[in-house]
Amino acid sequence: MGRRLFQAVSKSVMVVLVAGAVLVATGCGGSKHAAQTFNVLVDGHNTSANESFLAYFPSVVHVHAGDSVVFDQVGVGEPHTVTLGTLTDNVLSAFEKLPPKQQQNPPKSLLAADAKLPSLLPRGPGDAIQSAANPCYLDTGVPGKKQCAKNAQPAFTGKQSFYNSGWLDRNQKFTLQIAKGTAPGTYHFFCLLHREGMTGKIVVAPSKTAVPSPSAQTALGNRQLASVETKLQPAVLALRKGRAPIPGVKIPGAHPVLAGSGSPAVQEAEVDEFGPKTVHIPVGGSVTWYLLGVHTITFNSTPSNNDIRKVAPDGTVHLNPPALTPAGGPGEGKPPKPKGKSPINFVVVANATWNGKGFFNSGAFANSNPPSLIEGYKLTFRGAGTYKYICTVHDDMKGTIVVG
Ligand SMILES: [Cu+2]
Known part of the structure; x- marks a missing residue:
């Protein structure tokens, strides 16, 4: 029933209509609240710095059965999923009980529980794992690596074994309808790429217990995001001057550029910029990029090769x-x-020479050893010109090399 219709009817009739609507919305549980919609950011968006956040904001959302949660992927291209279900609950409820030291070196039982959930991306070459990269809803059992049967998205009951959004595109929303019969309790979610490093919870409150309003919970999420942005800001300012995020650490070479940065104090976010953004070198000169995070250095890209996420004609999501x-x-x-x-x-770790013509790509650097080892990519420019480049992982991660 539309809001306009409510406004058109007299006040006394309206009370009856609203009471009726509540009963319809919450079933026969005797609940006093109408269904509400809550919003959770997947990743974050800082308008003054290009950054990725391996987090959900707010990290905990309080709801009632019958409510909806809209997950909004607002990041700049770091791949993420929203993945719930009893398999996720098993991993994360065990993980959060571990002391921090053991979280770094978890017991075999936890690794075994984690291994039941597919990774979004392969460790080496190959395509995205299809059961992770595409929506998948299993009532029972463990997902394989292949794409799951294409079922319509069911309401989330808390009892499904695997309930996965798939690899969310930038600005894509994933709406979770929490089934009316969902038992009060805590339901974990996480990202199938960033695993225990990117988690959140939906707490379904008993119908008698009030929960903060959607706007209050959104505001909390925004404060959590702003607090991480503030902690990362020194690394942003250093990067833009071509400096390492750790004071006193000097980056070697004649024309070093940082590809990404971060802060030892911030585990859950990274800077996705090239710094300095513009570099001038003579013809025959070289630039060396030092990569923090997973990035590429890519010149003369086109829509067919400028993004690591690709949607096939049948709608399935793949690596590109x-x-x-x-x-x-x-x-x-x-x-x-x-x-x-x-x-x-x-x-x-890699040296190349380029004449400035045609598509040129460093490929993705996964840099598995930081912070102790920062990999460098050295490129020598043979021709004069102004060369713009991007990272194909992160949108809006751009730089310019002026040669000559
Ligand atoms: Cu990047």
Whole structure:
């Protein structure tokens, strides 16, 4: 029934209509509240810095059975899912009970529970794991690696074993209808890429217990996001001057550029910018990018190769090999082992020369050893010109090399 109709009827009739609506909305549980919609940000968006947040805001959302939660992926391209179900609950309820030290080195039982949930992306080459990259709703059992049967999205009951949004595109929303019969309790969700590093909870309150309003919970999420942004800001300012986020650490080489940055004090977010954004070099000169986070350095991209996420004609979501694969030069290769006890080693792992023509891609650097080892990608420019480049993982991560 539309709001306009409510406004048109007399006050006494309206009371009756509203009471009727509440009964319809909450079933026969004797509940006093109408269904509400709550919003959770997946990742975050800082309007003054290009950043990714491996977090949900708010991290805990309080609801009643019958309510809806809209997950809104607002990040700049870091891949994420929203994945719930009893398999997720098993992992995360055990994980959160561990002391922080053991969370770094979890027991086998937890690793086994985690392994029942597919990863979004493969550890090496290959496509996105299809059961993770596409929506999947299983009442029971463990998902395989292949895409699940295409079922219409059911309401979330808390009892399904696997309830997965799939790889959410930027600005994509995933709406969770919480079934009216859902038992009060805590339901965990996490990202199938960032795993225990990106988690949240839906707390379904008993119908007699009030929950904060949707706007109050949204405001809490915004405050949580702003607090992380503030902690990351020194790293942003350093990066824009071409400086490492740790004071006193000097980046080697004649024309170093940081590809991404972060803060030792912030586990749940990273800066996705190139710094300095514009670099001037002579013809025959070189730039060395040091990569913090997973990034590419990609020149002359087109829509077919500028994004690592690709939707096939049948609607399934995949990795996009041209965006990830080295072109025109070598890629990351096997990362070297950190040497010695120096807290940070900057190591050039790939060298290439480019004439400035055609598509050129470093490929994705996964940089599995930071913070002790920061991989470098060195590119020598043979021709004069102004060359704009991007990262195919993160939208709006752009830079310019002026040669000559
Ligand atoms: Cu990037």
